Amino acid sequence: MLDPKLLRSDPELVADNLKTRNFSLDVGTLQALEEKRKKVQTRTEDLQRERNSRSKAIGKAKAQGEDIQPLLDSVEKMGQELSSAEAELSAIQEEISGIMLTLPNMVHESVPPGKDEADNILVRTVGDVPDFDFDPRDHVDLASVNGLMDFKAGAALAGSRFVVMKGEIARLHRALVQLMLDTQTGENGYTEINVPHLVNANTLQGTGQLPKFEEDLFKLEGDFGFYMIPTSEVPVTNTVAGQMLAADSLPLKYTCHSVCFRSEAGAYGKDTRGMIRQHQFEKVEMVQIVRAEQSYDALEQMTLHAESILKKLGLAYRVVVLCGGDIGFGAAKTYDIEVWLPGQNAYREISSCSNCVDFQARRMQARIKNPDTGKTEFVHTLNGSGLAVGRTLVAVLENYQQADGSVLVPEALQPYMHGQQVILEVAA
């Protein structure tokens, strides 16, 4: 959520900023609502004050054994007026907060303007794109041998955009999870955390998926009000919701392996082949809760933490900073990491690292007491993939393939593969 004070005091500044992400803020409507709110609130509070003071007088009079009937009569008439003022006020406030919840975050000044991903700015390119002396296959062709990656089976069990993995592929997938968790915990200073895969609406509102993006989520039927998490960013970040954190407990750095569920509404016909875009996929996430003044440094570090996995795996990638038109709802600045996929002859997103500044913290009411000023302030939250496991699997298969269709196991993964150096070998 945006700072309501800023929105009130300088709506043009906010509107200008949101223009960067092609969001048009209706300043006039908002200001009119605000003005009305102010008027009704003042009137309501005046009435409340009057009622309170008369009620106190009644209490006093009664204690002294006086006749309170005249006082009762005088206050009774206020009741109607007060309750209608209160109703009007809460209706206006509800309307305002409804709008506030749908406003995206303001972007950092370094975020480039732009319409879509074509306008993202390249930050750096790392590693060499492999040069094959044969026509490289994509991961579907490579791993479908013996049905080790079986989309038909997935479709039969659930529908399109599901997969069944077996044998060496399933193990490689698990090995990637292990490598990622071990790296983030052992080298990058994260604490491993394991969280619910089902959450309630309030939690999703805290991180910004609700109320605006419900169609992207899977919601469970029944009275529980459960949604399946689209990313563990949601439950992990919300572990600090509603808390007054000790300032010296920050930064909090969590890494979490989870399954993620996305409806992929609006992605019809996009990435229909293979494991790039599934309804269910696994991800190792990084989440940081930091002091405000540290969040942009933390974003740089977190991006490097994501990159550290790609470096270990020897995969070529590039880092881009998302332009205003491509950046997510809650983020103030986002780096995407794109890995080279020979099967697509293109770089494809494998991680997204965002600084949400105080946007989520304000929604969640996650705060610290600043020890220097004594003031309460919101923490800053960051999240990033470290990495998307399914897409990393795709990248390993496609980048390490050999002419005969077998795939070399990157050295960093071999300890997790019982020392196995090659998979998908065709029996001679």
Add this chain to the structure above:
RNA sequence: GGAGAGGUGUCCGAGUGGUCGAAGGAGCCAGCCUGGAAAGUUGGUAUACGGUUCACACCGUAUCGAGGGUUCGAAUCCCUCUCUCUCCGCCA
């Protein structure tokens, strides 16, 4: 699933209709004390919103798990929900 007990400020904890934003304690901050510290001692220490103000600040309103109700007045009474704990049942 059944029975019971609870949810109060940063934390612990008192408070069953009125002067309670809330006793007391811990923590934290400041003053005194001290060569310095500890101890002691005095004071301060919630959040949000609104109003007045250049500002310091002051005033008002709301907030005792959440929402509704009763009442002139609710932390306190009633209803619904929710979470935690204990016991029983069931269960990976």
